[in-house]
Amino acid sequence: MNNLLETAQKLGLLPEELDKIKEILGREPNFTELSAYSVMWSEHCSYKNSIVWLKTLPKSKKGNGIWGKQVNGANEDTPPAGAGGLPSGVGGLLVEAGQENAGLVDIGDGLACAFKIESHNHPSALEPYQGAATGVGGINRDIFTMGARPIAQLNTLRFGNPTHERTKFLMRGVVKGIGDYGNAFGVPTVGGEVFFDECYHTNPLVNAFSAGILEIDKMASATSYGVGNPVFIVGSATGKDGIHGAAFASKDITADSIKDLPAVQVGDPFQEKLLLEASLEVIASGHVIGMQDMGAAGVICSTAEMSAKGEHGMRIDLDKVPLRQANMHGWEILLSESQERMLVVVKKGQEQAILDIFEKWDLNCVEIGVVTDTKRLEFYQHGEMIADLPAESLVLGGGAPVYKREWSEPAYFQAFQKFNINTVAEPKTTGEFTKILTHLLSHPNIASKRWVYEQYDSMVGTANASTNAPADAAVVLVKHPKGGKANRAIVITVDCNGRYVHANPEIGTMIAVCESARNVVCAGGEPVAITNNLNFGNPYNLEVYWQFVGAIKGMKMACEALNTPVTGGNVSFYNQSSSVGKAGGDVNNAVFPTPTIGMLGVMDNLAYQTTLDFKQAGDLIYLVGKSQEDIACSEYLYSYVGIKGSPAPHFNLEEEVKTQKAIYDLIRKGLLQSAHDVADGGLLVALAESSFHRDLGFAIATTQAMRADAFLFGEAQSRVVVSISPEKEADFLAYLQQNGVHHAKLGTVTKQDFAVDGAVVLPTDMAKGLYMNTLGEMMEG
Amino acid sequence: MKFGVIVFPGSNCDDDMVYLLRETLGQQVVKLWHKDTSLQGCDFVVVPGGFSYGDYLRSGAIARFSPIMPEVQRHAERGGYVLGICNGFQILTEAGLLEGALLKNDHRKYTCKNVWLRSETQNTLLTRNLPAQSIYKIPIAHGDGRYYADEATLASLQEHDQIMFRYCTEAGKVEESVNPNGSIGNIAGICNKSRNVFGMMPHPERASELFLGNEDGLKMFQAILQK
Secondary structure: OHHHHHHHHHOOOOHHHHHHHHHHHOOOOOHHHHHHHHHHOOHHHHOOOOHHHHOOOOOOOOOOOOOOOOOOOOOOOOOOOOOOOOOOOOOOEOOOOOOOOOEEEEEEOOEEEEEEEEEOHHHHHHOHHHHHHHHHHHHHHHHHOOOOEEEEEEEEEEEOOOOOHHHHHHHHHHHHHHHHHHHHHOOOEEEEEEEEOHHHOOOOEEEEEEEEEEEHHHOOOOOOOOOOOEEEEEEOOEOOOOOOHHHHOOOOEOHHHHHHHHHOOOOOHHHHHHHHHHHHHHHHOOOEEEEEEOOOOHHHHHHHHHHHHHOOEEEEEHHHOOEOOOOOOHHHHHHOOOOOEEEEEEOOOOHHHHHHHHHHOOOEEEEEEEEEOOOEEEEEEOOEEEEEEEHHHHOOOOOOOOOOOOOOOOHHHHHHHOOOHHHOOOOOOHHHHHHHHHHHHOOOOOOOOHHHHOOOOOOOOOOEHHHOOOOOOEEEEEOOOOOOOOOEEEEEEEEOOHHHHHHOHHHHHHHHHHHHHHHHHHOOOEEEEEEEEEEOOOOOOHHHHHHHHHHHHHHHHHHHHHOOOEEEEEEEOOOEEOOOOOOOOOHHHEOOOEEEEEEEEEEOOHHHOOOOOOOOOOOEEEEEOOOOOOOOOOHHHHHHHOOOOOOOOOOOHHHHHHHHHHHHHHHHOOOOOEEEEOOOOOHHHHHHHHHHOOOOEEEEOOOOOOOHHHHHHOOOOOOEEEEEOHHHHHHHHHHHHHOOOOEEEEEEEEOOOEEEOOEEEEOHHHHHHHHHHHHHHHHHO | OEEEEEEOOOEOOHHHHHHHHHHHOOOEEEEEEOOOOOOOOOOEEEEOOEOHHHHOOOOOOOHHHOOOHHHHHHHHHOOOEEEEEOHHHHHHHHOOOOOOEEEOOOOOOOEEEEEEEEEOOOOOOOOOOOOOOOEEEEEEEEOOOEEEOOHHHHHHHHHOOOEEEEEEOOOOOOOHHHOOOOOHHHEEEEEOOOOOEEEEOOOHHHHOEHHHOEOOOHHHHHHHHOO
């Protein structure tokens, strides 16, 4: 008895969870069954500590929301001429969050976009190359298991101090892992973020996003039904890699974590590419009942989730599973997280057609079982039943435990509020501006991530518009699977400033959602839905859980305001080092709470494509949105001044919506030459970034109304730098005045040099040199 | 002209080439499966980029043994056109249809970016519309793109005017600073002696679309189609 409890606890189960298992089975579980529950009820698979809150997030669109309507309230229901707005139905969610492997959104023309983000933080902390590579593999399988062909990937990475050897080791490994896998797989990596802070030193974050396209009527579901239908395992053979990987991802990283190395999987992008092609062919054949990739928790997870969804059972013969090594135990086969595998349930009588397709692609395709009406999973090995479990009892929404956790506000939160801008000496001279701008442009959080992204194939698919036309979000052409010239694009981005979220989880997360939408809008898209990757510390720590709850509340508010529902995502807790001491360890050992937002936008008219670069000298530069006397949480304050504790930057949701709607309408009226949001580093950095692409400059003036550092380097939100042709100034101003949108003229685009109040702060070429080369020199030096 | 685009397991630029030829240029194009042994009457065979057989063993080393390759060989011997891009170029050198070899980039990293190419000869189907020493922005995306040939081969390539493109500066200067992979003589693309088999590491099909903001590559494909 004690022995069983001890085993259960070693597998990561709580005593009350063992009691629940006994109650479900009406007997004591054997080791195989206990292992199955331990992975299926791990945080990673069951979301047991987060699901209560995830359910509060908006899951559907409310009409057209703010898009396509006039800001000033007139004509609420009819879009003004030329102001856009997607046709009815487009942007609608086609599956509910959590129902399939990824979210699915109608993008018009009979097509839908499947998209999702997922973390591979824990594996990447130990084995950065394979950890990151298999993260890319996993997220892409989630997309193509639905029948969608992936067309673009993004990733968001967080590391510690980039001058530290561990950071360089992790970063080289992660970037090469993402590159080697994604490049061979043949889906372009079109954007992403890299952010450095000491808090990510032990626990780097590696979140991978993928988006794919399918014809709406050809979606494959992760379900199983039809008594007697055969169950196939396809793709790679099963080995001992990644066993208990899901459980591993559900604990803190400690000095002993290296012993979990076998829990890290090994990827093979070549197999994945073959699996992609074969899977899409099989789905197109119409013989498939359901299909699910094997990621976390392998065979046990896919059999359980598909059976629970289809309300059927399965009888599986584990002796038939192709194995990589001899003498694997039944529980090892069930839990293995060997990559590039799928479970496919096929209509009885169509077995040969399926076998032929996988034979064509030289892949394993083996019938390992049959669908039953028992709603139970019965696993056999060597002729004996080794596990017999009700499918429903294993899964989220079924028998998996759900916990409501307590939380409490950490002491740092109030301390951060006490920050007073007047304690910071105001820089006033050009020399000081030069020093600060030089610091920012050569700061790895702001400098170009060229060293990273040039290692990724960003152009395969001949659909990425951003190669030669930089924008705040990636614009990716959608080619119709039926052929013909492409006529629409998806606009995608991933964003989250963890420092803001740490300072104020609710506001910081609103900012993350809004920044991602702002980026989509600036690139010419209409934001339609998000996926999220919630990276937090140990949920049993009350203060970490406070961060989590605040983040969800903020996300809900921002998503409702922007009419961008949540289609699903991933929760990654335990991004925290060493939890000795009180339950759940110390919030200060956790990473910044980092709820990464992946935003999907649709551009159904390619004429709306808008870039961030200034086009020619003489164009006028305006700021849409309002400058604030605020330097809180800015890169300037944090790393130049050296003040680590301050509140989140100024943010107001209504102002934000107004700014975004203005940019959205101005683009559709054809009034903008460029649009670039003011983000990390503030206004001067945004202006510099708009200048680099065509080697132009700018001349602007500061204002008497506020401190120069707040104006130039503050990170107050809801602001966009635009450039316009002088002949369009009247129309531009008329729109903004009519709709009551804050704006200010900043100056003009010039041939060279960054000038503030008539003095050159930096010449363009010098600034560009710093911006382009800093990270590479850091990594290669 | 009828085009055939070969699909090996691991090819990933096949669809891009088909899209360009069919949707942008309005040509007849078929995909040729590597296990087949017929070229279906194609006049022009494209060996596309990607990671055939996962680049395992050595880029292009396994693909050359695919069942369709002897047909490609015979097609080339008959004077039929063959164009290999990136992994396709690697496969054609492995198959002996083009001279030299492609080694790991000297900096040992995979690199994807726009580079500048200088056209070195007008005496090929692909480059006939490109004025001598004219300059084109074309992307590369490879880890094994360092062209290598021994001195005798190099001299022979020169002598027979087989070098199609070299990496250069935006102003057209061929120099080491803009060599993206350590390729000998900055060579980016060559043809065979009979001038019907072409290979290049850069991807002109990724620079042939208005939406992509770069149509420099289109000039090469339009030259193929010109009567």
